[in-house]
Amino acid sequence: MKRRVVITGLGVAAPNAIGIDKFEKALRNGVSGIKFHQVLKDLNFSCQIGGKPPVNQEIVDQYFTPLQQKGLNSSGLLYGVIAGVDAWKDAMLPVSSEEGPDWNSGIIFGTGILGVDKFREAIHLIDAGKTRRLGSTSVIQTMASGISAYLGGMLGCGNQVTTNSSACTTGTEAIIMGYDRILSGKAERMLVGSCSDDGPYVWGGFDAMRILPGNYNNNPEAASRPMSATATGFVPGSGAGALVLESLESALARGAIIYAEVLGGAVNSGGQRSGGSMTAANNDAVQRCITDALNSSGIEPNKIDYINGHLTATTRDATEIKNWTTALGRSGKDFPIINSLKGMTGHCLSASGSIESVATILQIKNQFVFENMNCEDTHAEIAGLISPQSIPKQTIETEINIAAKASFGFGDVNAVTIFKRYNN
Amino acid sequence: MTNQDIIAKIKTIVTPYTQRREGLLEFNESTNFLNDLEINSANLVDVVLDVEDEFDIEIDNNSMEGMMTVGDARDIILKKLNT
Numbered sequence: 001m002k003r004r005v006v007i008t009g010l011g012v013a014a015p016n017a018i019g020i021d022k023f024e025k026a027l028r029n030g031v032s033g034i035k036f037h038q039v040l041k042d043l044n045f046s047c048q049i050g051g052k053p054p055v056n057q058e059i060v061d062q063y064f065t066p067l068q069q070k071g072l073n074s075s076g077l078l079y080g081v082i083a084g085v086d087a088w089k090d091a092m093l094p095v096s097s098e099e100g101p102d103w104n105s106g107i108i109f110g111t112g113i114l115g116v117d118k119f120r121e122a123i124h125l126i127d128a129g130k131t132r133r134l135g136s137t138s139v140i141q142t143m144a145s146g147i148s149a150y151l152g153g154m155l156g157c158g159n160q161v162t163t164n165s166s167a168c169t170t171g172t173e174a175i176i177m178g179y180d181r182i183l184s185g186k187a188e189r190m191l192v193g194s195c196s197d198d199g200p201y202v203w204g205g206f207d208a209m210r211i212l213p214g215n216y217n218n219n220p221e222a223a224s225r226p227m228s229a230t231a232t233g234f235v236p237g238s239g240a241g242a243l244v245l246e247s248l249e250s251a252l253a254r255g256a257i258i259y260a261e262v263l264g265g266a267v268n269s270g271g272q273r274s275g276g277s278m279t280a281a282n283n284d285a286v287q288r289c290i291t292d293a294l295n296s297s298g299i300e301p302n303k304i305d306y307i308n309g310h311l312t313a314t315t316r317d318a319t320e321i322k323n324w325t326t327a328l329g330r331s332g333k334d335f336p337i338i339n340s341l342k343g344m345t346g347h348c349l350s351a352s353g354s355i356e357s358v359a360t361i362l363q364i365k366n367q368f369v370f371e372n373m374n375c376e377d378t379h380a381e382i383a384g385l386i387s388p389q390s391i392p393k394q395t396i397e398t399e400i401n402i403a404a405k406a407s408f409g410f411g412d413v414n415a416v417t418i419f420k421r422y423n424n
Numbered sequence: 425m426t427n428q429d430i431i432a433k434i435k436t437i438v439t440p441y442t443q444r445r446e447g448l449l450e451f452n453e454s455t456n457f458l459n460d461l462e463i464n465s466a467n468l469v470d471v472v473l474d475v476e477d478e479f480d481i482e483i484d485n486n487s488m489e490g491m492m493t494v495g496d497a498r499d500i501i502l503k504k505l506n507t
Binding site for chain 1: 440441466467469470473485
């Protein structure tokens with residue numbers, strides 16, 4: 001019999017809130033985490049706004065020892081540790097003792113790039129001929145797997161501990177990878193998630209591509225406008241999201257609180273063919289990924305109650321909606337409810353899939369759908385495809401039994417997961 | 425700077441890296457960084473950098489290799505301060 005995989009812990013460090021309780025409040029109340037950043041203006045960025053989790057020293061002290069804080073200059077690592085440790089504690093899982101690790105618990109925690117600010121520090125020292133001044137902290141904060149390595153040591157996980165990377169699909173992909181590992185019987189518990197660095201050295205490349213909005217610097221909270229007629233690009237964000245995935249047997253045996261079930265998922269690539277490119281999705285691949293995710297879950301398209309879209313606030317939003325209507329064979333009033341977290345947080349890049357999955361799970365658990373922020377002027381092409389009722393402008397209480405979460409990324413890569421409400 | 429001053433400053437520097445806190449109670453020139461204080465060997469390079477900053481000296485790789493105890497560190501510091 002196929003093993004069942006459930007979610008027993010959540011953690012999040014998002015631009016609009018840190019911690020699950022605060023995050024759910026922020027979702028319900030439509031709280032924006034987008035702010036103006038003087039440093040971006042000073043550096044002549046076109047887009048001078050972005051989303052950063054509101055971390056302060058008090059929070060840092062809760063997760064890092066004074067020694068770990070020495071020379072700590074890696075924002076993604078910081079957010080990833082907060083979310084990952086929180087998810088583990090939320091699942092009420094113990095930290096392994098010094099005697100040995102928990103061989104049945106692993107970590108797949110992705111990132112796009114790690115420790116950019118730390119790397120910049122190193123580059124300046126190296127170019128000045130002072131390589132020896134780097135000390136011991138440069139490598140561990142800038143290796144991509146630094147985030148899974150830090151979490152692995154803090155929690156004492158003895159199963160696979162690794163970092164995946166697939167641009168903006170990273171977080172959703174990590175969930176599917178962890179799910180597969182439990183499904184195949186190779187692990188009982190997997191901490192999965194992703195993080196993203198922030199600041200000018202991460203966001204600069206996107207600014208140069210002119211895909212960020214430059215006309216909302218005086219009105220940051222209105223800038224991120226998924227599915228809106230006046231969307232002019234995605235607002236860069238950052239942060240981390242984390243989920244504890246667990247075999248149903250393990251969760252039941254230890255009496256864990258179950259948030260929801262992972263029914264299945266799919267990842268694929270459009271091969272940068274048939275209209276796909278390094279930066280644009282092959283629509284056939286997107287539709288196929290949705291269909292494959294449904295098939296792997298044993299779910300008919302008409303069972304989907306809610307979709308958490310990728311929907312970044314670019315001209316591609318209408319294309320995404322078109323792909324959903326085609327893949328599900330549902331449109332107009334028959335289309336599921338859909339929303340995008342990016343209206344509140346911006347596009348958290350490699351962290352987006354995991355942060356948005358945490359938001360999806362919270363909505364399933366507590367039976368609500370958060371508002372689509374800044375979408376009062378729905379894009380005409382989208383309005384022509386699906387009913388206004390499918391795009392709530394206010395937070396609503398509604399029944400969600402099955403939800404789909406999609407993420408698409410540079411490199412023409414896709415990931416879709418299907419979550420189901422868990423009834424005790 | 426007296427011998428005791430230097431040892432006191434070394435103690436302050438290594439305290440955050442020390443994993444075996446008891447080692448700090450009987451801190452003297454024979455205290456071994458790895459065995460008595462259980463400092464992670466990767467952190468020894470950070471201890472050296474902190475010593476360099478505190479005393480405004482430079483400790484080359486060869487000198488660092490012989491720096492196993494508090495006494496070794498004091499000797500290297502004294503030597504560098506007097507050259």
